[in-house]
Amino acid sequence: MTQSTGVLQSGRIRVLKEGCRTLDRNVGPVVYWMFRDQRVRDNWALIHAVDEANRANVPVAVVFNLFDQFLGAKARQLGFMLRGLQQLHSHLQHNLHIPFFLFQGEATETIPNFIEECGASLLVSDFSPLREVKCWKEEICKRVSDSVSIHEVDAHNVVPLWVASAKLEYSAKTIRGKINKLLPEYMIDFPKLGPPIKKWAATNHVVDWENLITAVTRKGAEVPELEWCEPGENAAMEVLMGSRNGFLTKRLKSYSMDRNNPLKPKALSGLSPYLHFGQISAQRCAAEARKVRTLCPQAVDAFLEELIVRRELADNFCFYQPHYDSLKGAWEWARKTLMDHASDKREHIYTRGQLEKAQTADPLWNASQLEMVHYGKMHGFMRMYWAKKILEWTSGPEEALAISIYLNDKYEIDGRDPNGYVGCMWSICGVHDQGWRERQVFGKIRYMNYAGCKRKFDVDGYIAYVKRQVGEIKKRKAETLFNKNEKELCI
Numbered sequence: 001m002t003q004s005t006g007v008l009q010s011g012r013i014r015v016l017k018e019g020c021r022t023l024d025r026n027v028g029p030v031v032y033w034m035f036r037d038q039r040v041r042d043n044w045a046l047i048h049a050v051d052e053a054n055r056a057n058v059p060v061a062v063v064f065n066l067f068d069q070f071l072g073a074k075a076r077q078l079g080f081m082l083r084g085l086q087q088l089h090s091h092l093q094h095n096l097h098i099p100f101f102l103f104q105g106e107a108t109e110t111i112p113n114f115i116e117e118c119g120a121s122l123l124v125s126d127f128s129p130l131r132e133v134k135c136w137k138e139e140i141c142k143r144v145s146d147s148v149s150i151h152e153v154d155a156h157n158v159v160p161l162w163v164a165s166a167k168l169e170y171s172a173k174t175i176r177g178k179i180n181k182l183l184p185e186y187m188i189d190f191p192k193l194g195p196p197i198k199k200w201a202a203t204n205h206v207v208d209w210e211n212l213i214t215a216v217t218r219k220g221a222e223v224p225e226l227e228w229c230e231p232g233e234n235a236a237m238e239v240l241m242g243s244r245n246g247f248l249t250k251r252l253k254s255y256s257m258d259r260n261n262p263l264k265p266k267a268l269s270g271l272s273p274y275l276h277f278g279q280i281s282a283q284r285c286a287a288e289a290r291k292v293r294t295l296c297p298q299a300v301d302a303f304l305e306e307l308i309v310r311r312e313l314a315d316n317f318c319f320y321q322p323h324y325d326s327l328k329g330a331w332e333w334a335r336k337t338l339m340d341h342a343s344d345k346r347e348h349i350y351t352r353g354q355l356e357k358a359q360t361a362d363p364l365w366n367a368s369q370l371e372m373v374h375y376g377k378m379h380g381f382m383r384m385y386w387a388k389k390i391l392e393w394t395s396g397p398e399e400a401l402a403i404s405i406y407l408n409d410k411y412e413i414d415g416r417d418p419n420g421y422v423g424c425m426w427s428i429c430g431v432h433d434q435g436w437r438e439r440q441v442f443g444k445i446r447y448m449n450y451a452g453c454k455r456k457f458d459v460d461g462y463i464a465y466v467k468r469q470v471g472e473i474k475k476r477k478a479e480t481l482f483n484k485n486e487k488e489l490c491i
């Protein structure tokens with residue numbers, strides 16, 4: 001049983017740096033550097049920051065650093081994120097009276113500079129297992145003064161990653177029991193968050209959101225924003241349990257029956273964009289799903305397996321495996337079998353450019369690629385087929401992995417996520433999977449083919465559905481452009 005510090009279990013917090021108290025220095029404010037958990041509601045990192053501030057009777061601020069470049073994010077991902085942050089800024093300011101500061105540049109400079117400027121004693125950060133984030137934090141620990149403490153709070157996983165397991169887990173089977181055992185301890189109610197006791201003295205930092213969003217989306221226009229996916233915490237809650245078309249309120253039943261049918265994308269929750277940007281808490285999703293379990297136990301159990309076990313397994317892999325996005329990160333058996341078959345003759349070899357433009361001889365694969373490029377979210381079942389075919393059609397597993405990650409991160413609204421790296425590693429390198437009957441190119445890696453898809457769902461129906469969808473998106477875009485040009489001519 002973990003101890004509770006304030007309102008959080010101590011297991012949820014890791015002390016990255018213990019500040020040394022000096023008598024000549026007063027206790028300064030608390031700063032929460034928000035990165036992965038971009039929400040006000042149900043956010044353990046924000047709750048911890050406010051709690052620490054109240055206990056020390058000091059003010060608290062939230063800061064966000066916008067990098068000039070983060071893992072190739074384009075207008076699609078950055079627009080969604082910034083529009084969500086714009087709403088968060090207003091929510092923090094008006095309902096909680098907590099100031100929000102937005103910085104641009106390198107976090108390793110902006111965050112220590114701000115800590116120094118405001119004389120903060122405690123920096124709270126949320127948690128991400130990705131190597132870039134780990135490196136920034138190590139650097140920030142070195143750059144802030146000795147008196148500053150740094151806490152990391154796992155606000156993303158239901159069971160904090162380091163509590164669930166202290167090692168790299170082999171598969172869902174090896175982590176499931178560990179997580180399930182700890183759920184009663186960590187699935188607790190979120191406390192109500194009120195305005196902090198002590199107010200931040202300085203005036204509120206102004207962010208010119210409109211100009212910022214225009215500039216960022218113009219720069220990343222190669223991959224445009226999505227119309228169908230509304231950003232922000234309210235939109236996320238609507239997708240989870242809204243009265244119009246909420247997953248738990250209206251669509252839950254089909255999850256157990258139709259979630260592997262790419263022709264029925266609404267059978268899936270559609271929560272991945274919100275979970276990726278932290279606009280909704282996985283713990284909130286799990287708690288609400290449990291409340292309706294009696295209505296549809298099979299669907300809820302399957303959803304919780306994906307939402308908790310599979311998602312937290314992906315974080316475990318990226319945290320404990322430094323080579324989480326390369327062949328070096330595969331298990332020994334998988335590396336061997338892939339290398340044994342690296343020089344097998346391939347029926348087709350495509351370049352990255354041909355794949356990106358969906359110019360293959362397989363209409364099913366092309367449809368899934370176009371779904372991702374234009375709609376911005378490929379169906380979960382197709383993602384497996386899509387990545388496995390890239391292994392089949394490129395010169396070797398390392399190249400296949402690099403191309404799949406490049407395309408996934410560039411076009412998926414939920415890309416650049418541990419789930420994405422693990423999804424590609426599972427499909428191409430057998431991570432968290434087992435060995436299967438040996439065959440050409442794949443070796444013992446699980447194989448998927450067109451005929452198998454044909455047996456599972458209406459392949460022609462899916463191809464026609466994507467064609468229609470892409471046609472409509474292109475038509476709407478042309479209309480928007482036409483209206484914009486008309487308006488400009490009238491001015």
Ligand SMILES: Cc1cc2nc3c(=O)[nH]c(=O)nc-3n(C[C@H](O)[C@H](O)[C@H](O)COP(=O)(O)OP(=O)(O)OC[C@H]3O[C@@H](n4cnc5c(N)ncnc54)[C@H](O)[C@@H]3O)c2cc1C
Pocket residue numbers: 259268269270271272273275276306307308310311312314378379380381383384387408412414415416417419420421422423424426427
């Ligand atoms: C090659 C490949 C690439 C992928 N890329 C990404 C990615 O970039 N970002 C991403 O979030 N997911 C990725 N996935 C995992 C999965 O396909 C998506 O999470 C899912 O399709 C998202 O849709 P949903 O939220 O409607 O799914 P639901 O089935 O409703 O799932 C609910 C949530 O559970 C989690 N989840 C579901 N399936 C998985 C899984 N297999 N592994 C880990 N967590 C899971 C996600 O957080 C998801 O949002 C990838 C899978 C593969 C095989």
